[in-house]
Amino acid sequence: PPSVVEINNFYTLTVYNKGAEVIRMLHTLVGEIAFRQGMDLYFARHDGQAVTCDDFVAAMETATGLDLTRFKHWYSQAGTPELDVQADWDETAEQLILRVTQTCPPTREAAVKKPFTMPLAVGLLGQDGASMPLDGADENGTQVLLFEEQAQEFVLAPVPSRPVVSFLRNFSAPVRVCLEQSDEELGLRMARDPDPFNRWDAGQQLLMRSLLARINSVQQDDPITLSGPLHQGLHDLLRDREGDAAFLAVALVLPAENWISQQLAMVDPVAVFTARQQFRAAIGRTFKEELLERYAELRVDAPYHYDPVDAGQRSLRNLCLAYLLAPNPGGRVEADLLPLGLTQYREAGNMTDTMAALTTVVNGDLEAGTRLLADFHDHWHHDPLVTDKWLALQAGCTLPGTLDRVRTLTTHPSFSYRNPNKVRSLINTFCTTNHGQFHAADGSGYLFLGDQVCLLDNQNPQIAARMLAPLTQWRHYDVNRQQLMCAQLERIAAQRTLSDGVREVVSRSLA
16 A cells, blocks of 8 residues: 555555465466576575565566566555456357456555556366367466456467367466356366366356355245256265365365355345355265265374375365264254264374364364363363464354353453464454354444454554454445444544554544
């Protein structure tokens, strides 16, 4: 931003994530060799100095001979660009014409944005799922296009048959993409796309369509039926014995509640939570046999040692357990499946498997979960980092009554307001991840956060300012929740003594 009141408010996760993505785009644009030359020059010029983003880009320009002036719009303009992509196949000319248009929503700093320069990595699949060779493409059929205008056309050839477009491979630019594709096309990409990111993304789009339809349905009690392409795609992932287990574990995860909410003009967070929980349970029931089979196959009886392959298998196995123990619409885990979680907790030889089992039981059965939490604390209360996990797990519990549990835990000996990690683990986890209960219609979650911010501002203003983030999103919710959230922001703003950091966040949000 052009100016800030409290510099600590600028250092959010966005700064680091976006900064990394911008550098990765440069790597994609200039290639491995030229990028390394630019990095070598950057260190030769500036080792031991305090430098700027301009210094970094200047080193890249010198090493590559490119003019990156327009690329620097990524550093000076806020917001996420949105790409509208139209794909037209010319059967006679055997080529595909991609028409790409970019827009960026207005922000406080600027209403009109200059075009962003970005690399677009694109590939094509045939109707049989095989990659189509393209002029100028790499061995995987991926061609990198330089997109730097408000609107551009790109011609891909040769394309002798109607293709399925695999757009933005490897997430080559941090943008939103609007490209109309049928469920069948997404299912094909989900099963056969050689690019792991796009294979994952196709599955996420299919899942998102079903979730949004469920959220918008007025008959929430109807049983969920997985559509043909989605059912086939999930089945293919679960039956895949050749793919990387770590990738499969990620590909099978449902879209997060935050991401689902960002697709909605007006968010009902309880409906989003409910729909996602219903889908988890439906997948667990539909693929019960496949999940049980994979869970059994991935068991490792040897003593624990870290290995990337084993870590991926643990991820996939624990994901299977999470689906199997997903509570049904009545809020209970199937009685014959709960012992899976209890047994894994007792027999686990590493913290990953212990926490996975504990999490599934705590979120599936209140009585059994309470017993395991007590046992876990008895074993690990001496380790502050593990205790942080214990606090966060309870704050994120999706069963009713979690807010009361969180309030009680603020007086527990293992919690301290003077320890930022404890505050993040308990209070911030509840307010930022437990959407179904933080956004309760009576505003109790908002009141709780308002109380915590007022309390913490006198002890740790930086933490207090960071924790305000959920309330600053008030415009995305219904009128009742907007009023309740704004009431807390106004209450905080009215405090006689308020840090600059908290005052800046509150005033900018209410402006």
